[in-house]
Amino acid sequence: MGLRRLTPEDAAAFRALRLDALRLDPTAFGRAWAEEAGKPLAWFGETLERAAIFAAEDATGRLLGMLAYQGDAMLKRRHIGHLWGMYVREEARGQGLGAALIAACIAHARGQVSVLQIMVGEGNPGARRLYERAGFQLYGTEPASLRMDGVDSATLLMFQRLD
Numbered sequence: 001m002g003l004r005r006l007t008p009e010d011a012a013a014f015r016a017l018r019l020d021a022l023r024l025d026p027t028a029f030g031r032a033w034a035e036e037a038g039k040p041l042a043w044f045g046e047t048l049e050r051a052a053i054f055a056a057e058d059a060t061g062r063l064l065g066m067l068a069y070q071g072d073a074m075l076k077r078r079h080i081g082h083l084w085g086m087y088v089r090e091e092a093r094g095q096g097l098g099a100a101l102i103a104a105c106i107a108h109a110r111g112q113v114s115v116l117q118i119m120v121g122e123g124n125p126g127a128r129r130l131y132e133r134a135g136f137q138l139y140g141t142e143p144a145s146l147r148m149d150g151v152d153s154a155t156l157l158m159f160q161r162l163d
Ligand SMILES: CC(C)(COP(=O)(O)OP(=O)(O)OC[C@H]1O[C@@H](n2cnc3c(N)ncnc32)[C@H](O)[C@@H]1OP(=O)(O)O)[C@@H](O)C(=O)NCCC(=O)NCCS
Pocket: 025, 028, 029, 085, 086, 087, 088, 089, 092, 093, 094, 095, 096, 097, 098, 099, 100, 119, 120, 121, 124, 126, 127, 129, 130
């Protein structure tokens, strides 16, 4: 099992993993599968340029999990980085891949930004615990943040200082 930063050349494997995540665990993400399923391969390649996306892979090179780091683009928010898209394939969970992906993103973010933010659904206590163990703390809640099949759910906002 290895962990590495993906490059635009990994666009096809990244696309497959990302679309599996949105399709198999729709309640865990703000984005819907339908929003990204029709995007061309080049769009996924551009995402890999815009964000630093770390992935875990098995011995054959199949991607097992991912986490993205992206610096905020706004001038007054350039000290803030965002983690998004955390996903580990079901068969690979519970082995520390999630924790290793967070550690890789934090190491990458250190020295670039002073604050890291991550969002997690209120109905996802496992992910929240994982983020707390990695140093994140809750700073707020966005009520009625996502609406799926007519049902609203809140999003928990978490952050940690790196300096
Ligand atoms: C949340 C997620 C990324 C965690 O990945 P992971 O590689 O299992 O993470 P780790 O192994 O580092 O730690 C996971 C925790 O689950 C426990 N665990 C053990 N076996 C497990 C299993 N079969 N499946 C899931 N979790 C398991 C671990 O002991 C650990 O402790 P905790 O229950 O106190 O939190 C993964 O479950 C996932 O992709 N879920 C669906 C998508 C999702 O919720 N993404 C987060 C969006 S904010």
